[in-house]
Amino acid sequence: MTHSAAAAPHTAEHHPPADPRRWAALALICVAQFMLVLDVTVVNVALPDMAADLDLSRQTLTWVVTAYTLCFGGLMLLGGRLADALGARRTLLAGLALFTTASLLTGLADDAVTLLGGRIAQGVGAALLSPSALSIVTTAFHGTERNKALGVWAAIGGTGSAAGVLLGGALTEGPGWQWVFHVNVPVGVLLLAALPAFVPARAPRPARLDLPGALLVTAGTAALIYGLVEAGDTGWTDASTLLPLAGAAVAYAAFAAVERAARAPLMDLRMFTRRPVLAGAFLMLVATALLIAFFFLGSVYLQHIRGFSPLRTGLVFLPVAVATGAGAHLASRLVGRIGSRPTAVAGLAVAAAGTVPLTRLPETGGVYGVLLPGFVVASFGIGAVFVTATTTALALVEHHEAGLASGVVNTFHEVGGSIGVAVVSTVAASGFAHGSADGFGDAFTVCAVTAAAGAVVSLGLVPPGRPQSAGGPHVH
Structure with a gap:
């Protein structure tokens, strides 16, 4: 899963001389991006051990996953604007320093508040980090080299997801769940030391920062997730469910008003009048919600209900990650x-x-005859949807708008993961409580219905014909 919020303007001629350090810089940047992708899936296998050690409730376990993806997605476009305003290298290093420090604090957490605070900071x-890193890649490479570099960048997504479930299982069963976070610290420190020598500083470009827009969309999504999670315990008609959901609606309406009035909006809502972008955002939302929900539900089911060890659980998910990549390739x-x-x-x-x-x-009974085949088949289909979402969203988009379109799709990617986990956690609340x-x-019935409904909606929403991308950064 690759993340992008902004892209450098497309230039057809007069490229600056190639920096001889560019491939080394790409390698280091990809390692940094790999950590970010890893942290989406690596925690899922560790959730039962976290719950046992810190006495975490179902709601808190849900937030361990969603707090990270919520802030990642909700603030990604703002991160891209900051990269323009402050300089991509400076923003990259600031994001990496914050992520590394937060990883250390999260691993040291001895209560739910510290754990969730660390995940938010991550x-x-x-x-x-992510949009700044992609901005550096798109400005350091040109022509056919840029396509190769972006191909390497895109490959990080699939390998990061696969490595996340395996590494999460191995670390949780070995030194302990704390190391799913601590493993980022030495890598982050080494990158902070090495990156300045290979990534050149570039002059920042004037950019307006839409901080109100970023805060409103993030707060609205947080309220939505809170309401969805509360519904699992108090019901859909209780005030503790309805008030957050109403607050989310108000925040989203305010976000739309702010974006229409802003001189430099965080998200140009006119992009959603373009059918390819709207279809791509929808497909990415559904696909990510399903995949992250599978990881969340499967991890808890295998360990909480069936008594699997963390490592064995991680190994069960390895074919799922491979199938997702195979579906994307096809x-x-x-x-x-x-x-x-x-x-x-x-x-x-x-x-x-x-x-x-x-x-x-x-x-009781065998797991491998029912759960594993179902996961593999479903994830194969989801992998195909990821690629279709990206290619559809970037179809007919001009070069100078490719960064905006991919940023919109990536925002829906992270938000989709947050919403998916919140919904299935609520529906499975009785399973969590009673084992x-x-x-x-x-x-899983909700997941099946969602996928089927998504297929029906796609018949009318996704444009016919073969997309011809105008170029620009690629996602997922």
Whole structure:
């Protein structure tokens, strides 16, 4: 999963001389991005051990995942603007320093408040680091070299997700869950020491910062997630559920008003009048919500209900990560041959079909005959949707708007993961509380219905024909 909020302006000629340090800089930047992607999935396998050590409730476990993705996605576009205003290298190093420090504090947490505070700080650091890193990549490389560099950058997403589940299991079963965070610290310190020698400082570009917009969209999404999580305990009609949901609606309305009035809006809402961008954002929201929900539910089910060790759980998810990459690879070919719409519809239909067996998970008996095949089939379809979302959103977008379009899609990627985990956590609340598989089956039923409904919506929303991308940075 690659994250981008802004791109350097496209220049067709008069490129500056290539910096001989650019490939070394790319390697270091990719290591930094790898840490960010890793932290989306690495915590899932460690959740049961965290809950046992720190006496965490279901709500808190949900926030351990969503606090990071919420801040990462909600502040990503602001991070891109800061990279323009302050300079990409300076913003990159500031984000990396914050992420590294927050990782240390999160691993040292001995209560829920410190743990969640650390995850929030990690998300803020990631929101500064990721768009700055991609901005450096797009300005350091030109022509065919840029395509190669962006290909390397894009590959980080799939490998990071696969490594996350394995590393999370190995570290949790070995030195302890704290090391899923501590492992970032030595890597971050080494990168902070090495990056200034390989990444040149560039003059910042004047840029207006839409801080009210960033705060409103992040607060609105936080209120939405809080309401969704509360519904699992108090019900959908209780004030503790309805008030946050109403607050989210107000915050989103205020965000729209601020963006329309701003001279330099954080998110140009007119992008959503373009069918390809709207379709790409929708597909990314659904695909990420499903995939991160699978990791969350599967990790808790395998360890809490079936008694799997963290490492064994991580190994179960390895084929899931591989299947996601295989689906993405196939879709990258199909989109150019049969078009975005059939590829998106087929991907979501396959995801729905793979999820159906998961709706009847047993509490005893074999896991590998039901859960693993269902996960693999569903994730194969989801992988296809990821690629379709990106290629659709960037179709017919001019070079100078590619960064904005990809930033919109990436925001929906992180927000989708947050919402997906919040919803399935609420639906599976009884399974968490009573240690039964029933609640998990209900949650997977919601996933299956969501995938099927997404396929139906895609029939009308995703443009027909084969997309022809105008170029620019790639995501996922």
